[in-house]
Amino acid sequence: MSIAGKIGSGLALLAVLGFALGLGGLPAQAADQAKALESFKDRKCTECHGLTSHGIGKPEKKAEAEEEGEKEAPDLAKLSDEVMKKADPAAFITAYLKKKEKLHDKQHKKMFKGNMEELKNLSEFLVEGAKKKAK
Numbered sequence: 683m684s685i686a687g688k689i690g691s692g693l694a695l696l697a698v699l700g701f702a703l704g705l706g707g708l709p710a711q712a713a714d715q716a717k718a719l720e721s722f723k724d725r726k727c728t729e730c731h732g733l734t735s736h737g738i739g740k741p742e743k744k745a746e747a748e749e750e751g752e753k754e755a756p757d758l759a760k761l762s763d764e765v766m767k768k769a770d771p772a773a774f775i776t777a778y779l780k781k782k783e784k785l786h787d788k789q790h791k792k793m794f795k796g797n798m799e800e801l802k803n804l805s806e807f808l809v810e811g812a813k814k815k816a817k
């Protein structure tokens with residue numbers, strides 16, 4: 683190969699690498715917190731859950747949740763061990779909120795209505811927050 687050819691393919695490789703990194707190829711990309719908080723409020727998670735790590739207090743107890751034997755919605759500043767023990771907690775939450783997974787043998791009370799991208803960001807945000815809390 684000519685020198686020019688070598689330089690050319692070297693540059694092409696660099697360009698590919700740069701492209702991959704620029705497009706979120708970095709392994710631990712943090713969730714978009716502002717977006718996640720917006721989802722949390724817009725999708726009415728706040729009707730049942732508090733998120734005290736972000737100044738969202740515990741909601742007034744809903745009549746729905748007061749039924750006999752009904753589990754109370756936890757503050758999501760922390761996640762339960764059951765969730766955090768999953769191989770991929772964020773993926774579990776995503777599936778759980780789409781009612782494809784169960785927790786305590788039950789589906790989540792509310793089906794997430796937004797798109798998958800929004801749901802994944804929200805799930806990752808919750809897991810990142812819970813991990814910080816656990817430290």
Ligand code: HEC
Binds near residue numbers: 728753756761785
């Ligand atoms: C109608 C009330 C209600 C709404 C609205 C609601 N949830 Fe829940 N959620 C619950 C209850 C009750 C539980 C506890 C279930 C259990 O532990 O078996 C729960 C559990 C969870 C868990 C598991 C927590 C853990 O660590 O065990 C996550 C995560 C979660 N909800 C996220 C959300 C998100 C995100 C939203 C908004 C898109 C939302 N929830 C909206 C009632 C609700």
